[in-house]
Every structure is written in C-alpha cells, then in structure tokens.
Amino acid sequence: MLALKLPLAAGTPGAVLEIRGPRDYISAFFARLPAIRVEWLAIFASLFFSLSCNYLFFSAALANRDWSSSSSWVFGAGLFVSITALQAIGLLVLLNRWTSKPLLTVLFIVTAAASYYMNKYTVFFNTEMVRNILRTDVKEASELFSLNFCIHMLVFGVLPSVLVWKLRLRTTPFRRAIPIRLLYIVAAIVVAAGSTMMIFQDFSSLMRNQKEVRFLITPSNYLFSLSRVVAADTAQANVPKIKISDDAKLAAGWGARTKPMLFVLVVGETTRAANWGMNGYEHQTTPELSKLDVMNFPHATSCGTNTEVSVPCMFSIYGRRNYDEAKIRSHESLLHIIDKVGINTVWRDNQSGCKGVCDGLEEQMLGASKDPKLCDGERCLDEIMLEGMDGVVQKAKNGNLFVVMHQLGNHGPAYYRRYPAAMRTFTPTCDTADLSKCTREQITNSYDNGVLYTDHFLAKTIAFLKTQSDSYDTAMLYLSDHGESLGENGIYLHGLPYSIAPKEQTEVPMVMWMSSGFASSFGVNKDCMQRRAGNAVSQDNLFHSILGMLQIESKYYDKALDMTAGCRA
Known part of the structure; x- marks a missing residue:
C-alpha cells in the first residue's frame, strides 16, 4: 500500500506520521490538531451538555413564552449562558490533565443514558428517581434497552468519549497552571452571575414556581441527587432502626378468639x-x-x-x-x-x-x-x-x-x-x-x-x-x-x-x-x-x-x- 508522510503539529519539528490505511488517516487528523488546554476542554464539554442533553429543561423553562418579544430571546440566551457557565465551573474544579479523560468519559456515558430516558419518558432525576435507579435489579434494567437507546448512546456517549481520548492535552507547569485555572474559574463565575442577573426576575420566578425543573438540568441533576443519596445512605449505614414497636400489644379481645x-x-x-x-x-x-x-x-x-x-x-x-x-x-x-x-x-x-x-x-x-x-x-x-x-x-x-x-x-x-x-x-x-x-x-x-x-x-x-x-x-x-x-x-x-x-x-x-x-x-x-x-x-x-x-x-x-x-x- 502506498504510504503518505505528513508532518506532525507544531511543537514536534521534523517529526512525520506515516499513513498506510483509514485508521492512520484518523490518527493523522488528531495528531495534526494543536494540543488543547484542559480549561477549554471543560468549556467545550459544558457546551456539549447544554446543547445535546438539556432539551427537556429548556423546553420546560421556555414553554408558553411569546417569541415575538425580544425579552423572550434575551431570557433564553441568558438561561443558556448561565447553565453552561455554571456547569463549566464544576468541570473546571474537577478536571486536570490526569482526570479529564476518564472523568469526562464517565460523564458522557451516564449523561447520554440519562438524557435518553428523560426525553423518552419525561424522567426527573431527583433523589427519589436516583435512589430508584440504584435499587433497580439487572432484570428490570435490561428491559429498558433497545436499538434506539444503543444508537443514542453511540452518538452522545461513545463518540464524544473517543474524541476526548484522541485529543492531546497541553501541559503547563504547576506554578503557572494554578493561577490560570483560577482565572478561568473567576471568569466563568462572572459570566454566570452576569447572565443570571440579566434575567434574574424571570429566572427567580421559574425556580420559585417550578422548582422541579432544576432536576432536568443535565448532568447537574443526577450528580447532585446522587451525592444526596450517598450521603443519606452513608449516614444510615449500620445504624439500627429506631424502634416504634416496644409498647405494642394485642388488645384484650384477642383472648376470646377461637381461630388463628x-x-x-x-x-x-x-x-x-x-x-x-x-x-x-x-x-x-x-x-x-x-x-x-x-x-x-x-x-x-x-x-x-x-x-x-x-x-x-x-x-x-x-x-x-x-x-x-x-x-x-x-x-x-x-x-x-x-x-x-x-x-x-x-x-x-x-x-x-x-x-x-x-x-x-x-x-x-x-x-x-x-x-x-x-x-x-x-x-x-x-x-x-x-x-x-x-x-x-x-x-x-x-x-x-x-x-x-x-x-x-x-x-x-x-x-x-x-x-x-x-x-x-x-x-x-x-x-x-x-x-x-x-x-x-x-x-x-x-x-x-x-x-x-x-x-x-x-x-x-x-x-x-x-x-x-x-x-x-x-x-x-x-x-x-x-x-x-x-x-x-x-x-x-x-x-x-x-x-x-x-x-x-x-x-x-x-x-x-x-x-x-x-x-x-x-x-x-x-x-x-x-x-x-x-x-x-x-x-x-x-x-x-x-x-x-x-x-x-x-x-x-x-x-x-x-x-x-x-x-x-
């Protein structure tokens, strides 16, 4: 087979990649991409979640609005930016060059599954639903699998995960990385706060009157609910149940009965x-x-x-x-x-x-x-x-x-x-x-x-x-x-x-x-x-x-x- 030699991305002078088949072409594509900062990976991941996994949330939050009014468009845009920035803050705290790929893989896979069932059955991932899922047995879970589910998981879970593993992450010395990361976090906080204040009246009304919609924001919903379930179960683990039976007794009438x-x-x-x-x-x-x-x-x-x-x-x-x-x-x-x-x-x-x-x-x-x-x-x-x-x-x-x-x-x-x-x-x-x-x-x-x-x-x-x-x-x-x-x-x-x-x-x-x-x-x-x-x-x-x-x-x-x-x- 004819081999094709291409220079690698900047930073590797003189290095070439020899291409002999389709798989090599894919590798060559990613090899020629510049290395990406973890901070930008966190932002892109948050954008992906907002765009691909939050249809139900935005549908509920924006329902019955007058789209001929500019205020509706401002509210929609502000809500999108707020949610994206808030989720980016969480990712910026958690991701580094060692945790980024495995953690995002887990998030992509679980979020894809969550969004599928949310969109298909209108599921709210509150603590009750998360506890219900954790207690579901294998037989029950297997009945929820289908061809459509597998396709959805492939597109919104597997492919983004593969992409993340193919990307090269830029490494930065620890002393420089900390202030840069703090700068990104502060910037995300400012963006989240600014966009929220811009729509605060409508946003506060939504959260006050439709509290349940917060359990549609993915992946924040199941992560928050999971943490509460784990905390509650840990607190109750190995703790004897509080007795309510100590004073119980059969009434006097039981003595006159002739049959059990x-x-x-x-x-x-x-x-x-x-x-x-x-x-x-x-x-x-x-x-x-x-x-x-x-x-x-x-x-x-x-x-x-x-x-x-x-x-x-x-x-x-x-x-x-x-x-x-x-x-x-x-x-x-x-x-x-x-x-x-x-x-x-x-x-x-x-x-x-x-x-x-x-x-x-x-x-x-x-x-x-x-x-x-x-x-x-x-x-x-x-x-x-x-x-x-x-x-x-x-x-x-x-x-x-x-x-x-x-x-x-x-x-x-x-x-x-x-x-x-x-x-x-x-x-x-x-x-x-x-x-x-x-x-x-x-x-x-x-x-x-x-x-x-x-x-x-x-x-x-x-x-x-x-x-x-x-x-x-x-x-x-x-x-x-x-x-x-x-x-x-x-x-x-x-x-x-x-x-x-x-x-x-x-x-x-x-x-x-x-x-x-x-x-x-x-x-x-x-x-x-x-x-x-x-x-x-x-x-x-x-x-x-x-x-x-x-x-x-x-x-x-x-x-x-x-x-x-x-x-x-």
Whole structure:
C-alpha cells in the first residue's frame, strides 16, 4: 500500500506520521490538531451538555413564552449562558490533565443514558428517581434497552468519549497552571452571575414556581441527587432502626378468639385506578373480582410515584402527610409492630425486595424461581407467590400469620411480559419494551392485560384463603404502590416528582376481602365498610387501619386515619 508522510503539529519539528490505511488517516487528523488546554476542554464539554442533553429543561423553562418579544430571546440566551457557565465551573474544579479523560468519559456515558430516558419518558432525576435507579435489579434494567437507546448512546456517549481520548492535552507547569485555572474559574463565575442577573426576575420566578425543573438540568441533576443519596445512605449505614414497636400489644379481645388469623396484604406494582375495571373503566379488567364479595375503594391515592418512595412510606408512621424520607427509612415499620406482638410476619417478593420495611424479618425472594409453568428464566408471573403458601401457613409458630406479597404487577415498559398468553384479551398489543414502536392503543391494551392478570392473581389469592377458612380467620387487602402514565401529555411510565405528577401516577386501586369468620372475630361490619368504600383514602391509612382492624394497641395508632374505625364493634 502506498504510504503518505505528513508532518506532525507544531511543537514536534521534523517529526512525520506515516499513513498506510483509514485508521492512520484518523490518527493523522488528531495528531495534526494543536494540543488543547484542559480549561477549554471543560468549556467545550459544558457546551456539549447544554446543547445535546438539556432539551427537556429548556423546553420546560421556555414553554408558553411569546417569541415575538425580544425579552423572550434575551431570557433564553441568558438561561443558556448561565447553565453552561455554571456547569463549566464544576468541570473546571474537577478536571486536570490526569482526570479529564476518564472523568469526562464517565460523564458522557451516564449523561447520554440519562438524557435518553428523560426525553423518552419525561424522567426527573431527583433523589427519589436516583435512589430508584440504584435499587433497580439487572432484570428490570435490561428491559429498558433497545436499538434506539444503543444508537443514542453511540452518538452522545461513545463518540464524544473517543474524541476526548484522541485529543492531546497541553501541559503547563504547576506554578503557572494554578493561577490560570483560577482565572478561568473567576471568569466563568462572572459570566454566570452576569447572565443570571440579566434575567434574574424571570429566572427567580421559574425556580420559585417550578422548582422541579432544576432536576432536568443535565448532568447537574443526577450528580447532585446522587451525592444526596450517598450521603443519606452513608449516614444510615449500620445504624439500627429506631424502634416504634416496644409498647405494642394485642388488645384484650384477642383472648376470646377461637381461630388463628391469616391476613394477606398484596402490595401491587404500577397499577393505576384509571384502568381498574371496578372503577368503571371501559375495559373490564377485573371480571373475577367483580363476582366476589370484595370492597372496592375507587378513590385511593399513593404516597409516591415510584416503589422506592411508596413502599417505605405506606408502612411508616409518617406517610405522605408528614413525609420525611430520612425519618421513614430510619424507623421501624408497621411490620415490626405486627411481628412484635407475636403474629408471624413474612414478606414474599416477586420484585426487588421490601425496600427496608421488613429488615430483620423473614423475606422470601421468589423472582428467580425455576417453575417452568410460571417462570421464563428471567421473570416469574405473580402466581409464583401462591406456590408453597401451604407450607408457609403450616410453619407459623402460633398459627397467626401476616403475609405480604409484593407483586411484579404491571411494571413497565415491558407490559407484554406481565401476563400469560391466556390473558391476552385486549388486542392489538405492544409486544416490545420499546414503547416508541407502538401506538397508544397497543400500549394500553398490553397494560390492561397486565391489570387483568392482577385481577386473576387476587381472585386466586382469595380462593386460597377460602380453603383455609375452616382453620383460620382470613382476609386480604390489595393496594398498588403507585400508578402509571401511558402517554397522556407525552408522559410515560412513572416517577415524576409528586408535586407535579399527574393523577395517573398517584391514583391507585385498593380492594379488600374478608371471610365471615374474620369479620365476626374482629368485629368488622362489612356492610358499613362497603358503604364507606367510596370515601377518599390513601396509603397513609394503611398503617393505622391494619393496627385498628387487627386490634393491636400502639401509641402510634391514630383513630382518625383508621378507615375501619367507624365500622368496628
């Protein structure tokens, strides 16, 4: 092959580069580029982030502005310069000739992934979402990969990383480098401050009235949120949970009961009230429950919009009304009180764990089971949690048993994998996790088939409890952890900050069933409960309603939040 010799860039007199193929041409191109200062690399990287990864932020910040007015253009330009300068300040502090390439590579890759899901599903990277991502298992994460994701990662993650590694960095003696770096940082601060002051009135109004938009500024959003999550988890690591169970005891009425109790609490996943057949939805997604003697609560709301928030919150003494994430995670849960009074407590899970609410209690992880009828090697259908329940009941030391079943439910975006083929009732369906390839009708149909399967699972759970009614007083309560967006206003999945989350993500189904023996033993008037089922309830009621209904005395019990209080003898 003919070789071509080219002189290298200035600073290497007499040196030549011999080119023998396409790869050598690329190397020659970068070799002839002048070395770049780390400071300019930081500025260019910040510009790249602002231009390529912040579409959602600028769309939200500039929405509904009058573009015939010069003030709108000034605000847009000032906002762009401010964000770019502020992110440049951070990079100028962190980058040097040793850290620049590896650190920027990580930032490019992670920011590309973050921006993809932000733009595709309207994700806000606040602390709740970052914690949710960190707790996501490999199976769950794998369902989010697609060809479009890979292309996006290649363009906005891999290629910029390769470019950075190809660039030559200019080296400067340490004594000169420090004042030069400080000069760049001061200049960036002046630019950021000047551009912010120029638009301060509009900018302060935006930050005051739409606080959540700051979690759209990438990569600052996930870096800030990650630091808070790590700090909180580090502070709580190896610290025993604060006890709330010490004073708990069974009420005197327990001594008169003739049968042990078996109570099943089903924690649903990603089922929204809008698609619940018993709430009047156009698709009959609850045909089996509709034929049973159940109490349906059509006006129930969740504590959060993702599992990491809702599950700890619904079992806590704080709830949404007094929401404090640190306190919720640092205190014992409702389950610890139930276990303390001598009721055997078991958590059976087909998802990603109990999120700390069952720490120190029996936890059975069933998602990796090998049952060929219910499992495909990666995931299991929720009926796996009913397998072996006879054994769980028989192991209860004193007979009284409280079981939590944590569903995989309707976790998206792979709705089509949440139900067996026999439940493919509503068609056409979306048979891929890449929702962009499906119509709204297909997505909704697949989701509804998943709800239909939850209906079947709950009916089957009730059927199991009925088989135990000769020996036990039995009851079941179902409550989904949060809802789901299915494309309304361009929003998909869940996890939006609670203050701006649509009702599709916060309104959830809730259903209760109890045997006649349970109602009699615990003095619950089922007719009264049925009449009151139309009242507004929330996950805040769970803690106090369970304590009240099971006649467990605790100083943390609040009768005003017990939805059964007015219907018990």
